[in-house]
Amino acid sequence: MTDAIDRDRPQTELSPTSTDQATAADQATAADETVPTPAGRAAGHAQLALLLTGICMPVLGTALIAPVLPQMQRHFADTPGSDVLVPMVLALPGLLLALSAPLAGFFADRTNRKMLLLIAMGLYAVVGSAPLYLGSLTAIAVSRVLLGACEGVIMTCCTTLIGDYWSGARRAKYLSLSTLVTALAATVFLAIGGVLGVSGWRTPFWMYVLPLLLLVPMAGLLWQPPRAGAPGVRTPLEPLPRRQVAVSSLVTLFGGVFFFVLVVELPFILDGIGIRSTATVGLVSAVMALATAAGSALFPRLSGHPARVLVPVEFVGVALGLATVFATGALPVVVAGSMITGFSTGLLLPTLLVWAVHRLSYAQRGRGTGWWGGSLTLGQFFCPLIVAALSAAAGGLRPALAALTAVAVLLAAAVLWGLRRQSDPLIPPAAEPVASPVAH
Secondary structure, eight states: OHHHHHHHSSSOOOOSSOGGGOOHHHHHHHTOSBOOOTTSOOOOHHHHHHHHHHHTHHHHHHHTTGGGHHHHHHHTTTSTTHHHHHHHHHHHHHHHHHHHHHHHHHHHHHSOHHHHHHHHHHHHHHHHSGGGTOOOHHHHHHHHHHHHHHHHHHHHHHHHHHHHHBOHHHHHHHHHHHHHHHHHHHHHHHHHHHHHGGGOTTGGGGGGGTTHHHHHHHHHHOOOOOOSSSTTOOOOOOOOOHHHHHHHHHHHHHHHHHHHHHHHHHHHHHHHTTOOOHHHHHHHHHHHHHHHHHHHHHHHHHTTSBHHHHHHHHHHHHHHHHHHHHHOOOHHHHHHHHHHHHHHHHHHHHHHHHHHHTTOOHHHHHHHHHHHHHHHHHHHHHHHHHHHHHHHHHTSHHHHHHHHHHHHHHHHHHHHHHTTTOOOBSSOOOOSOOOOOOOO
């Protein structure tokens, strides 16, 4: 079966089981820029724009309605349990995304990825806009559960298709671009949600119908990459390299915590040093977001280094940034620390993503992407809970950040030791070009 996969996958991959089996031909194909399809089509800017827009849908699920939660709380004040259910309306999609993404990856590898994406986009619009006419807070919460499941499918399929359509340096560039775009989209959607919320708490939910506008161009411009084996023959799924997926998913879980920690806690840190102006808080958050974007933009230039170098250095950068934030009460120092942290996490996320999928074959990529996305989102979901627990145990937010700093250093050391035998770069250097395999 392995031979058939090697002949029929849309591009030649590095072996998912051993770094020592990589050949010059594998490296050359991994350095190719665009993967041709059986019909001779090649992905371009239109496909990239559609997939990046799709990846932003999970961000839309939370950022858009965050500004109207107080209005929802007042509207459902007489509903028993509203003090719990209203915040859950915001949190449920993220939790369900984390839980559903690995399952979505299984179906992405087993079925038609393009068709799965189109179905999820349509359902996303239906359940996402459901609060426009639902009168029960419980019913709204159920709709948000379904929304999170759709988000898991959309994120997994879009990210997997980026891996299918491009390879080598361009794949690394576009995967890092996906993390950058989602970070910027969160800021935009928060602003849009605040503006639309002036007209009432239900108004922002109209934005959830926008994915319907993407269905036609996605149906026409995206394609399902060819599968291994004879047409119409159902072949067994190629097993995942369990240790590789487990290790990258565990590290990504912690990466999600560190990526989200200052996003959530920075306003409280600033409040603790006497900075209560919302304009100042917003400005500092924007500066950190720009630093995150700069880190993501730099990643393609560093992707020739091995994960055992990049990941520890990035965790050390996170530790340095957090230590700078809690070391003093001076605003310029806090800003500098937030920038170091943001820049480091901006590098960390695309590194973890490429590390998670770069050795997976076409037949494994959906599941690998699903586990990565689920781990990242689960880390973000648990981040506020972890910080709250550490704050309660250590006696405040600053000691909690100190504890997280120590964890980041320990993670850097653990990854450096655990990957000590892996010296291959995330993106192999370009070699002599080889002919793309003919897909059947």
